[in-house]
Amino acid sequence: MFAFKLILPILIPLKSPRQRLMAKDATHNRRNFVRQLGGLAGMLSLAPGLPAFADEKKFLVPTTAPGEDVTEKEDYWGFIQQAYSVSPNIINLNNGGVSPQPTVVQNALDRYNRLSNEAPTYYMWRSLDEGRESVRMKLADLAGCSPEEIAINRNASEALETIIFGLNLQKGDEVVLTKQDYPNVINAWKQREKREGIVLKFINLDLPIEDNQLIVRKYKEAFTAGTKVVMITHMVNWSGQILPAAQISRAAKKHNPAIQVVIDGAHSFAQLTYKIPDLEGDYFGASLHKWLCSPFGTGMLYIKQARIKDIWPLLAPEDPQSPDIRKFERLGTRSFPAEMAIGHAINFHNTIGDERKQKRLHYLKNYWVEKCLNIPGFSTITSLKPQFSGAIATFAIKGLTPGEVATELFKRARIHTSATVWENISGVRITPHLYTPLKDLDRLVNTIQLIAKENTGAANRNSLK
Ligand SMILES: Cc1ncc(COP(=O)(O)O)c(C=O)c1O
Structure with a gap:
């Protein structure tokens, strides 16, 4: 339980690190129910040799008992909402x-950027570049693997295409994938098919599927x-369907231990609770600007240690066959400030905790979908069960295209969504985040109801003509 009537102002302007610490201690001593988001670690510079930065503005979140279920505690999430500037x-x-990004991440990015602008090559190449090792360690901790298996890059596309183009494959070698994989990933495989004659074996998933055995069976049928x-x-980005990655990986390795497994974790990383090695793949790519809320243009590549030497980097280092994961970071000049601010996003994520985050996101999705299920003409291709879905859900209204529905949502209620038409998928994708208040989802439900009702009315009038 937490006492909200005593909550301090959310923003604490502090002048120096010492004053901040004193104020923090005083806060703790006087009222032992709040803690500073990000904690002390968030105040320290990630790059050796740099002055320790202090966030000018810190947010407070209520202290909760270990293991306390806050999924439906709107007052707790109200504090998280205040951490964003949406x-x-x-x-x-x-x-x-x-x-x-929460404002603590935006502030960190801003400070690193300002510092870099004082002497770009000095601060970026001598100081911030060294700080990448600290970020690597924090990411490895979050991912449950060795820092020697993590490369920091710009997004999931870059991570996954590094693997797709870096694997040693011969003409005729087969790759099993689905029609519901991400377009950049499919395009990269198709380019190898065109240039080198590898063979793509596509599976078609009829979503939603609430039977992991069925999904594994579909993959197994494609193995040769x-x-x-x-x-x-x-x-799956189109509908939020969770695929049983570990079970599919195991089935592939059982079929032939030499099969290599590439996992696209763009949407699952920092949304679902797991460690990368749990998925039993060889390679994994994720965007950090999705569910981790890191700066735009930050991503991560994981390669199982024994595999690193055999993957050719997209941008060549001196020794492209080195077993050092850092060979994938020869990107040239990129946003060093963005990379450094990843550490602050991890602090923010850890302050909430991944289990709480997953539960809340699933709750938000179910909150609005369940209210819509009895609206005439409404349908969804997303499961409501937590083992098959998280924050994402995709819906349709009978008789309207996804584009028409998305346009109406924005026109009537300023609700920004994503209209999705891809292979066998056609709908509007809705993805709330931790900062989304229930009243916004109520507005979504009411607007869907209105659009569906008017559409049914119009269809009835047309049928009478
Ligand atoms: C499943 C999936 N994979 C990969 C990507 C690519 O992510 P990025 O744009 O960060 O490269 C996305 C982006 O939406 C995605 O949904």
Whole structure:
């Protein structure tokens, strides 16, 4: 339980690190119910040799008992909402595309950027570049693997295409993937098919599927003696379906231990509770600007240690066959400030905790979908069960195209969504985030109801003509 009437002002302007610490201690001693988001670690510079930065503005979150279930405690989430600077004028329900950063992350990015501008090559190459090792360690901790298996890059596309183009494959070698994989991933495989004659074996998933055995069976049916690689999207972006990555990986390795498994974790990383090695893949790519809320243009590549030497980097280092994961970081000049601010996003994520985050996101999704299920003409291709879905859900209204529905949502209620038409998928994708208040989802439900009702009315009038 937490006492909200005593909550301090959310923003604490502090002048120096010492004053901040004193104020923090005083806060703790006087009222032992709040703690500073990000904690002390968030105040320290990640790059050796740099002055320790202090966030000018810290947010407070209520202290909760270990293991306390806060899924439906709106007062707790109200504090998390205040940690973001999202527009009060647009209801952003396309967080699956890119997520906003909490202000502590924006502030960190801003400070690193200002510092870099004092002497770009000095601060970026001598100081911030060294700080990448600290970020690597924090990411490895979050991912449950060795820092020697993590490369920091710009997004999931870059991570996954590094693997797709870096694997040693011969003409005729087969890759098993699905029609519901991400377009950049499919395009990269198709380019190899065109240039080198590898063979793509597509599975078609009829979503939603609430039977993991059925999904594994579909993959197994596509395996042959020529299968060299299996591609798995851990969470399908079109509908939010969670695929049983570990079970598929195990089935592939059982079929032939030499098969290599590539996992697209763009949507599952920092949304679902797991460690990368749990998925039993060889390679994993994720965007950090989605569910981790890191700066835009930050991503991560994981490669199982024994595999690193055999993957050719996209941008060549001195020794492309080195077993050092850092060979994938020869990107040239990139945003060092963005990379450094990843550490602050991890602090923010850890302050909430991944289990709480997953439960809340699933709750938000079910909150609005369950209210819509009895609206005439409404349908969804997303499961409501937590083992098959998280924050994302995709719906349709009979008789309207996804584009028409998305346009109406924005026109009538300033609700920003994503209209999706891809292969066998046609609908509007809704992705709330931790900062989404229930009243915004109520507005979504009411607007869907209105659109569906008017559409049914119009259809009835037309049928009488
Ligand atoms: C499943 C999946 N994989 C990969 C990506 C690519 O992510 P990025 O744009 O960060 O490269 C996305 C982006 O939406 C995605 O949904």
